[in-house]
Amino acid sequence: MTVKVASEWLNSCSGCEISILDMGERLLDVLKVAEFVHIPALIDHKYFGQLGNGKHIQIPKADVGLISGAIRNEEHLEVAQEMRKSCDLIIALGTCATHGGIPALSNSYTSEALLDRYYHTETTDVPDAYPDRNIPPLLDACYALDEKIKVDLYLPGCPPHPDHIFSALTALVAGKAPDLPQKSVCDTCPTRREGKGQLKALRRFLQAPQYGGPSEPLDKMRCFLEQGILCMGPVTRAGCGGNGIVPRCISARVPCRGCYGPVMQDGNQRLDMLNALASNGIELSSLPESVSLLRFSGAHHLLRPAGKRKES
């Protein structure tokens, strides 16, 4: 059997689409069972008809809709709604779609503040008015997909590992639910833990962690947090290493920053991390700031402009 697939990108960077290509030769296998009917990165299907004279956005009917990116402007919203109408099943592809992603850091500011900075940089000839012709107005914030449309399957990751995109697509073709990781990055991390230490403060990642040299295996290196370096592993969904499992950043001797979003879909990475640090006796004032703990998951009203916060 073949399935029809439509794919869209909203407030995104195209990294998720490149991750689809990074399936490599497996993509050729996918193409035997999946027919792409709409994917602006690769196929010339147009919203307003091939002659550009239609009045409404049209997306062909599909069994599966892949949407990457969050919803930041009126066009994103309209495209997301049309995808929902045209597709039987919607997959939120990547952490922007599931939790807002890095661009949702903008939720700490009003849209006016973003525009004011962008159109007043040192190289910009400041205009009398901001652009408004044939471009979609910004919404008031960056929204995860499920804040605006119903989502059937969440495939987080910045980007999602090609192994998981492949297994999700092949499972759906076979009519099965995909088997995706549910643990935390810590649960899949090979570094060595010695238990609670005397650590009172975290230091910034301004020098390499301690380890025994370039060829020393990862399981000999001590955990970043135990070395006093912030690592988001405890509060982040596993999966970045794909079927190879070992977390990618840790493999490069770099601490996790949370790109797969919270372990539970509705978790709060900042709250959970601050709780974890506090319960281990670490001074929270040793963090330079805490907004960055929500750098991948600031949608769902977790980040708000100053003065509009519900919680202090």
Next chain:
Amino acid sequence: MSEVITIQPITRIEGHASISIALDDAGNVSDANVNIMSLRGFEKFIEGKPAEEVPRLVSRICGICPWMHHLAANKAVDRCFGVTPPHAGGKLRELMQTIAHAEDKLLHFFFLAAPDFVIGPDSDYAVRNVIGIVKSNPELAVKVVKMRQMVKMILDKYSKKTIHPIAGVVGGFSKPMLEEERKEILEQMQEVLDFSLFTIEFAKKDVFPKYIEAIQSLGVIKTGFIGTVDDDGALNLYDGKIRLMKPDGSFTDFDVADYTDYLGEQVLPFSYGKFPYAKFWNEGFSLDLENPKGIYRSNTLARINAADKMATPKAQAELEEFRTQFGRPAQGTLLYHYARLIEEVYACERAIEILKDPQITDPNVRAKVEVCAGRGVGSVEAPRGTLIHDYSTDENGLITRANMIVGTTHNLGPINMSVNQAARALIQNGHVDEGILNRIEMAVRAYDP
């Protein structure tokens, strides 16, 4: 009856854009604009963040060229904190960037651009794509998919994360290279070099000759150019001085730290994206097709025009052949594709050179860093053009101000001009068909935005 044609979305490009073409009562083009549809606000929301974290944030500006943002940001933060990476740390950064260029050009040529040339500009849109190539020319397609995957996996395996890299760190690189890794990557890059030579021969023999008329007409405009060069004027993708060339071929070189004296940005009502122009020329800004002002282009054609020469032998031979046929500076918009393949050869040769540097496996890859107040401007040549990140930090090393000029934005003015030129030449007396609209998009695609 006046009418507006909307080509939305522009497809087989890397961002979000549309084309609006206004026709007058006689059915001729009265105006055409390319609308950049989104704005994310990176310049604002990295404020207040620890500077050493920023190279991992701004990579998300682009998932196709994340190494470029990652490394321009690392260079800018190094300068804020007054640190210089050890030799091997700097070389590993350059190696990753150069291999990322090699991958990017294969991706663009075969996956995004080739359908117009191999399947044909007037063919049915349902087959005019890479999936159509897989079906019509499976042997070539399998070879391309395998080769692109090999290049991508070199980056993935060595740096551990290549879509949104993390291995560049303030002060250098996060992990040294082992001798066995060096040997393996060297062998693979030699294979990619062979493939890049096959590709340019294939294109010179089977692709470009068929489209020579389009090369001389489609989207052709006359502009200046920008690129990065070495002290001896050779093209450099990773570091050097910025060269700003006028349409007549004369040029000025400058240090990127002084970019605000040379470049300005205009805001136009139909695009979120701003329009950089050469403020230094003191002629203002105009997209007028007959008499443009301040307009220069970036990306592959711009770099090979700006540079006196290529620093590697096979790429230099290709450049000489190109210049014999098209001169310097060459203005044909579709020549971006040809220039892209010359740069592909260069990127492979340069990666091999770096891998033969005996110090590349030195374990000292990261300098010690202390935060301080400062300002730093970092740049690299991204596939789509000169990429500039400019940050200021406070005494705690938090970002207080950021400005960026991203590769593609240099080309937003020229893309508008090329679309206008193509639309005016192709749409007459109200006659429009799918092939015509796709040819107008081809004028955009050449710039690989």
